[in-house]
Amino acid sequence: MNKVRIAIIGATGYTSLEAIRWLLRHPHAEITYLASRKMEQPISDLFPELLGRLNLPIEPFDPQAVKARADVALLCLPHVAAMDHAPALLDAGLRVIDLSADYRLKDAALYEHWYKHKHVDAANLAHAVYGLPEFFRSEIKSAKLVSNPGCYPTAAILGIAPLVKAGLVEPADIIVNAASGISGAGRTPSQQHHFPERNESFEPYGIGSHRHAPEIQQTLSGLRGREVQLLFVPHLIPMDRGILETIYLKPVAGATLADARAAFAQAYGNEPFVRIRETNLPSTKYVANSNFLDLAVREYNGRFVVMTALDNMVKGASGQAIQNMNIMFGLPETSGLV
Ligand SMILES: NC(=O)c1ccc[n+]([C@@H]2O[C@H](COP(=O)([O-])OP(=O)(O)OC[C@H]3O[C@@H](n4cnc5c(N)ncnc54)[C@H](OP(=O)(O)O)[C@@H]3O)[C@@H](O)[C@H]2O)c1
Known part of the structure; x- marks a missing residue:
């Protein structure tokens, strides 16, 4: 079985580190791309616990390069930044799991009220699936964009x-x-x-x-x-x-x-x-x-x-994102998580 290839966008934050830790033990997945705005250095310089465990550089965000090397992108970004990045990845044909709040509220006006920012991606908001497997498993299976729930x-x-x-x-x-x-x-x-x-x-x-x-x-x-x-x-x-x-x-x-x-x-x-x-x-x-x-x-x-x-950080964020990824790619749902 080919491994699912994963890009992490916003690789320098806490949910990224948590996702990396779990994915390193995942039998059917591998991390192939790490993106940040401001750092180009080995990930193990930034997170010293990864020395000898993940030998990847942090790179600038380039949707076409991500597409060439990954099947799915985890957006470990703050809200607003996530909806700035998701459209290019989806247009390139990747599947996306967004850990931010940008695609959780279905009504753009409600989002604007609570997050004090205009929603700039109504097209993808319309088809985003709320990634709570216990209630939306069948929709998650075929989703292009999964909106990972808040903690x-x-x-x-x-x-x-x-x-x-x-x-x-x-x-x-x-x-x-x-x-x-x-x-x-x-x-x-x-x-x-x-x-x-x-x-x-x-x-x-x-x-x-x-x-x-x-x-x-x-x-x-x-x-x-x-x-x-x-x-x-x-x-x-x-x-x-x-x-x-x-x-x-x-x-x-x-x-x-x-x-x-x-x-x-x-x-x-x-x-x-x-x-x-x-x-x-x-x-x-x-x-x-x-x-x-x-x-x-x-x-x-x-x-x-x-x-x-x-x-x-796990069921409230990166673990649930991996659970969603497992469902999206037809893997055993508990893969890498037990
Ligand atoms: N922490 C939790 O327990 C938790 C739980 C559920 C959901 N979430 C959600 O998951 C997302 C990530 O959370 P986190 O805790 O990992 O946050 P974090 O530790 O602050 O990391 C976010 C990363 O996003 C990048 N970033 C920040 N502003 C950006 C911008 N304007 N444009 C592009 N990249 C930007 C930063 O990397 P660079 O500066 O290197 O680019 C940063 O390392 C958030 O939306 C958060 O609400 C978090």
């Missing part, structure tokens, strides 16, 4: 969707209390993410303004076929990696904890990367450096309480 949205949607789809909870009474490690903000330094600002500090941010809220609502509303509304409250926690979400949902009359458990078992019984925990509750420690999402549900004072945990 918080992956943890929220997987924790809520089975209950909403089964009509077990009130769709306008959902609270998502979420916490993320600092690598979720990427490698580019900023004062807000400077070590003395974050160390020993646990704090909320972006209440009512976090861009992942419309992504979660859009996806849940689509799966339910009617509008779903939620309160999304993110927090930063001084860890390198990891997301934990505690989700509070109001059962509809007559819905029981047994119904909720049955809905999760039905949705995820055959899923390779969703683990339902009966005994230990989910923890960032149990999923760190893995592509698993762990989930548990309890009932307390008239609410379902769903807890989810994932690694923001």
